[in-house]
Amino acid sequence: MTQTNVRRFVEKNAFQKFIVGLIILNSILIGLETSPDYMNAFGFYIDQIDRIILFVFVIEIVLKLYAYGLSFFKSAWNLFDGIVILVSIIPSIGASFAVLRALRILRTLRLLKNIPKLKIIIESLLHAIPSIGWIGVLLVIIFYIFAVIGNNLFGEAYPEYFGSLSDTFFTLFQIMTLESWSSNIARPIIEQMPFATIYFIIFILIATYTTLNIFIAIVVNTMNELHQKSLQEEEKHIKQFVHVEHEQLIDHMNNMQQELTEIKSLLKEQSQSSNNKS
Secondary structure (H helix, E strand, C coil), rough: CCHHHHHHHHHHHHHHHHHHHHHHHHHHHHHHHHCHHHHHHHHHHHHHHHHHHHHHHHHHHHHHHHHHHHHHHHHHHHHHHHHHHHHHHHEEEEEEECCCCCCCHHHHHHHHHCCCHHHHHHHHHHHCCCHHHHHHHHHHHHEEEEHHHHHHHHHCCCCCHHHHHHHHHHHHHHHHHCCCCHHHHHHHHHHCCCCHHHHHHHHHHHHHHHHHHHHHHHHHHHHHHHHHHHHHHHHHHHHHHHHHHHHHHHHHHHHHHHHHHHHHHHHHHHHHHHHCCC
């Protein structure tokens, strides 16, 4: 088979659905391996099916390497697939690599590529990383300011929460996640220091709600940008296809016109020849 035929085969929707089905089945089997009862009853069959699925995955990667050549390594998703499969193969080399057997569950992550909707979400998050990084910087600054203030205000009275800068950072992180922040931290302090209400409310408004909304806005905006870019690329491909079809149609019509002209000329010559004979 030529590279073009292999590429068409691996890009077929039916083949992609087959791979998705194997990934889901493999994920279920790996989950069943955590149950001693299932392994005692069906362990042999689960291991054999797992090996067959891994073999199919290896064949898939080999076919893609043949179909795309060096361009295979230009795709981050292809590299991700290759690394996941490689991690799955290594445990079979020897006992020293058996610890990597647990990492076989990473094959489930291949669904992120094979399901278009999930792929869009992941690509949006990856494109949003630079902006999200600046949100991280903003959070660090906010945490540092409130950690210093909290240490100065509550450090002596509540050393378990605000005794040091590191303890204060962890306390603020717990407050930001809203995990038992009111009953365990805020209310006992507010009972002794009513003005602490302002401290906790301002921190939660800035660190939790405002920052979270900014994070969501960045991700949504990135998804919209990628969607618009995808639409533009699709429109560009459609225009190119229409242009090519138009050019081919014009060439076909020109060829037909040329053939008609030749036929007319031939008929005219035959008519003149018949007249001369008569």
